[in-house]
Amino acid sequence: MTLETVLFYVLGGLAVLGALNLILQRHPIHSALSLILVMASLAVLYLLLGAEFIAAVQIIIYAGAIMVLFVFVIMLLNAGEEERTNLSRMARYVGLPVAAVLLSGLAYLLYRAWPVDLLVQPHPSLGQTRPLAEMLFKDFVLPFELTSILILIAVLGAVVLAKKEL
Amino acid sequence: MTDWLTRNAVFVITLAKIGLVLFVLLTAVAYLVWVERKLIAHIQSRWGPYRVGPHGLLQPLADGLKFLFKEDIFFPHATSRFVYLLAPFLAVTLGLMAIAVIPFGSGKFELLGTQTGLYIADINVGLLYILAVTSLTVYSVALAGWASNSKYPLLGGLRSAAQMVSYEIALTLSVVGVLLLAGTLSLRELVEAQQGHWGGLLPRWFIFPQFVAFLCFFISGVAETQRLPFDLPEAETELVAGFHTEYSSLKFAMFFMAEYAHMITASLLVTLLFLGGWLSPFPAGEFWAFTRYLPAAVAAGLAVVFLQDSFHHQPLSHRVLVILVGLALAGVAWGLFTGPALLELVQGPFWLLAKAAIFLFIFIWTRATLPRFRYDQLMAFGWKFLVPLAVLNIMVTSFVVAWGAD
Amino acid sequence: MVPLSYYLVLSAILFGLGVMGFLLRRSIITIFMSIELMLNAVNLAFVVFSHYWTAWKGLDSALSGQVFVFFVIVVAAAEAAVGLAIIIVVFRTRASLNVERVNLMKW
Numbered sequence: 001m002t003l004e005t006v007l008f009y010v011l012g013g014l015a016v017l018g019a020l021n022l023i024l025q026r027h028p029i030h031s032a033l034s035l036i037l038v039m040a041s042l043a044v045l046y047l048l049l050g051a052e053f054i055a056a057v058q059i060i061i062y063a064g065a066i067m068v069l070f071v072f073v074i075m076l077l078n079a080g081e082e083e084r085t086n087l088s089r090m091a092r093y094v095g096l097p098v099a100a101v102l103l104s105g106l107a108y109l110l111y112r113a114w115p116v117d118l119l120v121q122p123h124p125s126l127g128q129t130r131p132l133a134e135m136l137f138k139d140f141v142l143p144f145e146l147t148s149i150l151i152l153i154a155v156l157g158a159v160v161l162a163k164k165e166l
Numbered sequence: 167m168t169d170w171l172t173r174n175a176v177f178v179i180t181l182a183k184i185g186l187v188l189f190v191l192l193t194a195v196a197y198l199v200w201v202e203r204k205l206i207a208h209i210q211s212r213w214g215p216y217r218v219g220p221h222g223l224l225q226p227l228a229d230g231l232k233f234l235f236k237e238d239i240f241f242p243h244a245t246s247r248f249v250y251l252l253a254p255f256l257a258v259t260l261g262l263m264a265i266a267v268i269p270f271g272s273g274k275f276e277l278l279g280t281q282t283g284l285y286i287a288d289i290n291v292g293l294l295y296i297l298a299v300t301s302l303t304v305y306s307v308a309l310a311g312w313a314s315n316s317k318y319p320l321l322g323g324l325r326s327a328a329q330m331v332s333y334e335i336a337l338t339l340s341v342v343g344v345l346l347l348a349g350t351l352s353l354r355e356l357v358e359a360q361q362g363h364w365g366g367l368l369p370r371w372f373i374f375p376q377f378v379a380f381l382c383f384f385i386s387g388v389a390e391t392q393r394l395p396f397d398l399p400e401a402e403t404e405l406v407a408g409f410h411t412e413y414s415s416l417k418f419a420m421f422f423m424a425e426y427a428h429m430i431t432a433s434l435l436v437t438l439l440f441l442g443g444w445l446s447p448f449p450a451g452e453f454w455a456f457t458r459y460l461p462a463a464v465a466a467g468l469a470v471v472f473l474q475d476s477f478h479h480q481p482l483s484h485r486v487l488v489i490l491v492g493l494a495l496a497g498v499a500w501g502l503f504t505g506p507a508l509l510e511l512v513q514g515p516f517w518l519l520a521k522a523a524i525f526l527f528i529f530i531w532t533r534a535t536l537p538r539f540r541y542d543q544l545m546a547f548g549w550k551f552l553v554p555l556a557v558l559n560i561m562v563t564s565f566v567v568a569w570g571a572d
Numbered sequence: 573m574v575p576l577s578y579y580l581v582l583s584a585i586l587f588g589l590g591v592m593g594f595l596l597r598r599s600i601i602t603i604f605m606s607i608e609l610m611l612n613a614v615n616l617a618f619v620v621f622s623h624y625w626t627a628w629k630g631l632d633s634a635l636s637g638q639v640f641v642f643f644v645i646v647v648a649a650a651e652a653a654v655g656l657a658i659i660i661v662v663f664r665t666r667a668s669l670n671v672e673r674v675n676l677m678k679w
Contacts, residue, residue, distance in 0.1 A: 029312060059302065068308070069656055071305070107588070161657035
């Protein structure tokens with residue numbers, strides 16, 4: 001077992017544990033913390049895959065900004081533990097098997113489509129930021145500008161929604 | 167044994183470097199507290215700590231022992247024990263992690279048959295790594311506030327979450343101007359892009375073309391470390407002690423250490439980005455060759471000061487301690503004067519730490535001088551002044567860069 | 573070297589757990605976090621494929637995978653801003669975060 005394999009199992013295990021904890025915990029803050037764990041372990045996996053820039057962005061934006069907003073809102077609303085309802089019991093008996101079937105089906109299909117012996121090959125300049133930036137600002141300029149408009153709209157929407165009188 | 171060492175040289179050397187940097191960083195954190203207390207005291211016409219050891223030099227040791235032996239009050243009403251314990255742990259870990267990618271100099275040395283430099287890790291996206299680690303520190307404060315299950319910590323935690331997310335934007339945007347000029351995210355290459363001098367005298371540091379960015383960066387850096395005048399999360403006149411009201415003994419010490427570690431990281435980062443990092447401010451020519459001996463001269467000067475000062479100390483133990491420190495410094499000076507290789511290796515760290523010390527001084531100076539912001543002023547200053555200024559700086563810089571590229 | 577399919581299975585597991593969370597949970601915030609989990613799972617698949625295609629189709633087509641991750645993160649940020657604002661408004665009017673209490677438009 002190489003160091004990379006060990007790291008993959010440890011980080012993948014952490015990510016799955018975090019995701020499980022996310023849906024099992026009853027308090028939203030604990031769910032948010034487990035989601036941060038998932039994001040952090042995915043970021044290290046990205047590093048392992050040579051995507052250094054994406055790994056950094058994952059931590060800065062996902063864990064450092066989006067999840068902070070979640071935690072902030074949970075603290076602001078003083079959200080307590082989730083209450084149980086009749087429907088959630090139905091969801092447990094119907095939804096859980098369906099989701100499990102979906103999950104295992106998806107995993108099986110992916111596993112069959114790409115056989116085990118197909119190894120991931122690294123590329124020396126994959127992790128560098130410059131080719132990524134060139135692609136982003138040459139081939140994807142229009143989508144990039146569109147996302148900036150999207151963010152502007154989101155900012156306006158958030159401000160309008162969060163105002164005291166709606 | 168030696169065979170095993172040479173085979174795993176990279177691993178062993180990295181571990182040794184981590185240990186060394188951690189030791190130096192933790193000692194620096196302890197003595198930064200002493201420097202701060204002493205400086206603020208002198209600014210306010212007091213003496214500051216002077217009982218424990220000569221000039222209170224052993225005060226950090228006493229403080230550390232006090233933290234260890236204080237009663238560890240486990241706040242019984244914590245919302246969640248796990249989160250309550252996680253918060254200080256997160257604070258100190260993230261505070262120490264950021265130092266890993268800071269390069270201390272360009273010098274290389276050979277150890278166990280492997281070439282290594284003066285850094286723990288030299289990664290392509292070093293700057294982003296530091297931004298990523300510092301962007302996570304908000305959790306330690308916010309979670310501490312939430313888990314304490316008490317109104318003042320909660321208010322402190324909420325304030326800190328809003329403040330750090332807001333100022334992170336100004337912090338990140340102000341770096342973009344420098345990145346446009348240097349064209350790299352690696353901290354080593356960022357410093358190497360600042361080599362040379364304008365007109366043979368003025369160093370090509372980014373502080374001169376990017377002065378606006380420097381101001382934005384340093385101000386938001388102070389806000390990110392939550393020091394005065396931005397220390398609203400722990401404003402003691404309004405919130406008792408803010409987010410760490412319900413923490414005691416070692417858990418409080420962890421928050422304390424994290425704050426000073428952040429100060430050191432912020433100062434080092436400002437130096438690397440805007441003040442040419444480890445580069446000497448003097449030109450390379452024959453005329454300025456004597457400046458290479460400055461580290462040795464500083465060590466010799468300090469040794470003289472310590473030895474001369476030793477006559478003023480009354481208890482014999484104090485006098486012996488001062489003399490020992492003076493002799494150690496004299497030994498360092500002797501080694502530097504006689505060993506050119508050692509002198510060469512020390513150049514980078516010497517200039518980097520000397521420049522970072524300026525910013526540490528400013529950190530403490532502002533704490534002694536400026537009053538605290540009001541909360542709405544803080545938000546208005548961040549969003550209505552710093553962010554537009556940083557964006558304007560990006561626009562002007564990119565126009566100039568594009569102009570030069572044609 | 574870890575085989576490609578391992579990463580894909582990990583991504584599928586995370587996505588499935590996200591779907592489960594979305595279906596099982598009743599708190600709006602947790603449902604929202606499950607959506608973020610699904611987006612993260614998709615991002616992992618994108619990055620893995622980008623890494624994989626470098627060996628087959630050259631750097632350019634591979635990097636577009638990372639660009640997509642970038643866009644997904646941006647859209648997630650916008651979504652989080654608006655979504656959390658909506659959650660705050662819902663909490664103000666309903667005084668609850670339970671999705672079943674938000675049934676005014678139901679007949």
